Amino acid sequence: MASFALNEHYERFIQSQLESGRYNNASDVVRAGLRMLEDFEAARERWLLEEIPSRLEDIRRNPGKAVSLEDAFSRLEARHQAIVAKT
Template identity: 65%
Template sequence: MPSYALNEHYEKFIQKQLESGRYNNASEVVRAGLRMLEDYEDAREKWLNEEIPSRYEELKRDPSKGVPFETSRARFEAKHKSDLAKAK
């Protein structure tokens, strides 16, 4: 069976998970993390291959559903400022 080296950050994280009592050993922690990564990657692939193309086709059929760039940028800037304020 292969072995993998982890940096101190992840070693501490695994130790913290073990101390919580939720996991019995480091392998369980790593498997849980890999399951989450696999779920994330599956969802990302679905988004890229199914959702984005269907939204693009929908936008081509009805351009009025689009959001102007300036509006999108203003929304992102407002969210960023809000996030920064919450972090303080």
């Protein structure tokens, strides 16, 4: 059986999940988190292995769909500024 040390933040989070009544014990909370991580990693791998190569091939076939690096950075900066403005 594995044993893990968690900091206070995660101990409080697990406790709050138990108090919500959604989970029966700490192991259920950890298993739920691991399932979510597993799903996230699978989606990330699909994105890297399937979506990125197909999008690159699409751009090679139709270069007009590409976004310049300058435009991409401008869009990212605008998103960042919008997020910062909300906080």
